Amino acid sequence: DQQVKQNSPSLSVQEGRISILNCDYTNSMFDYFLWYKKYPAEGPTFLISISSIKDKNEDGRFTVFLNKSAKHLSLHIVPSQPGDSAVYFCAAINFYNQGGKLIFGQGTELSVKP
């Protein structure tokens, strides 16, 4: 049962334009949603998160939107830069019921072209 899904394995965007990465989930009990960024041969690094009681969180060029009714979240990167090229993982946590276990999506590989 894939509780967190990223249906686009890859995305290519021109430098300076907006990148939109999407994520869907099935478990309405998730407390927080997080985005991680992963470069080859490195571990994932935390990027941004959003609480289930909010619908938007912004940090510099990165904004995460949460639509609870649709069980959908998205990560917007504006403007996109070549250094943003990486695999992005969406993750969710049901902290109070399942502790710190993060459930990850399959990842989306973002390529930002100069």
Add this chain to the structure above:
Amino acid sequence: GAGVSQSPSNKVTEKGKDVELRCDPISGHTALYWYRQSLGQGLEFLIYFQGNSAPDKSGLPSDRFSAERTGGSVSTLTIQRTQQEDSAVYLCASSPMGGRGDYGYTFGSGTRLTVV
């Protein structure tokens, strides 16, 4: 240490052999997690240690997999009688007090296991 340290960074083993993967979490972090990423797949949860509580082993794929955490710090993931489908990058992460939803946790760089 400054970050989560995993060793070895790469491991090639013959099918049927046992392997041990090591994780040194960030000092003071009470929670430790193991995940793995198979080729073309997402991050698959394996096991979770939180302080002195019984570990959450719900993600271990078979009884060939086991993990322990000694003294609330270093953890070892052991795979017995390795199979080719065990080939993956094994990632360890740690966090303070079971993690907080708003920042998740810190990952190591992983151990790339190849079973030939």
